[in-house]
Amino acid sequence: MSSPLLEVENLRVSFPTHSGRVEVVKGLSFTLGRERLGIVGESGSGKSMTGRSILKLIRKPGEVTADKLRFEGIDILDQNEKQMRAIRGARISMVMQDPKFSLNPVMTVGEQIAEALVTHQKLGRKEVQQRILDMLVAVRINDPERVAKLYPHEVSGGMGQRIMIAMMLIPEPELLIADEPTSALDVSVQAQVLDIIDDLVTRKGMGLILISHDLALVSRYCDRILVMNAGRVVEECAAGQLDKAQHPYTRGLLAAMPVIDETRDELPVLDRTQWAGT
Template identity: 65%
Template structure:
């Protein structure tokens, strides 16, 4: 018997009502997420982050979210009462934002923020919450967690700040983790550390991971499936191992614009802004 998806999205739209008209940030996308690593890749403005925020109902006016189906483990997110949504958000579904420096409260010690994040979703004592926070910091490979608990966000590095955010989001044991470009501001060695931590946590906990990134090669190596977004639409989905067999011209353009050190080219391909791509039908998933 096939397990039901953790996240099921059909015909999701995100619109913004502006003075000059309606802007469609996400345009009728559909996808599912199981206990796997799903990579969402595309250029800036393609709708990747908006998709993640829409799942958690974090789009505020003048933004408007509609969908034929938006379910987390069978629960309808679109009609969910606000009180239940607060339990879901950060509880069963967590989101790691792109820059930890803007996600952490600058006037509160790291430990206090971790403890509050856990106690917001579970009825535990401060002592128990502190113990679990220390254990989680150790699980995300932070040395001397007791010392880090007393630090303020400006006292930690970018890589440590990102790991602290991952620890905070994982404390309530979510079933789904949405990671919005969690490695984009990190150097290569720290990127690998963060990816190893996320990979281990997904495997050990059986979570579903939605990994949002600009880096097509990184997503191809790290994720199980890939969804390529362009102009608010998912134009192609495939297994990561089958990315080289892509069919959509935008995906091919992304692949051909990546430098190849083993077979250098005189010129890299330039992506042409073909308006026809925006209206092209999505390539059927090959999974």
């Protein structure tokens, strides 16, 4: 493995509430090379906040601290807004959850993709147009000229998510964070979208952080997996070795996964008393 793309050490994200600050990420550490890392966890486990803090997108009054948060040697926490803007999109990008909400309703698909590109590169109109069409083809959209002129409400969820991917990959970033990229989609198109992400990430040698609550999906598309619970990493393992997981939370999640042809009437419920101190 080459030198790490991303180093995270003791990352903490907290928000003030009426009863004092609440930490949603409590000392997360990991390093990422040009590989595919999956972060799995239930709702509220802090996985999305981890993704957003890498992009420094936690808005005030949220607070991010870390002993180390370095992307290619750049200290993310040290960067000012202007320096961050040069990194966002261009070097680290993020595919969001639901294209129904994450695409601007009053801009055409083409305009939104173009914006992602021209924010970082000065290009002629013709060239921009060509890059957009190429990118749309790369995410397997067959008639890119027509789709580029559509508004988000005129496309399906699966197509919306492919447009999202096109938009996030067009400036050719080195790291892509995919935050639940398929949880708003029909099962039938989930694999299609993930295949596209997988294909493009592998082909361009990018790093990928796939955030999901779906263990099976993450183990299929990632090299390494972090299992998060209540703001902490409870398990870290290679995707193939998930069945050898140690932590009771991971074991519980695995046990709760239904298998085709099984005869269990009832799936087991997580017994949180085994690990949770709170």
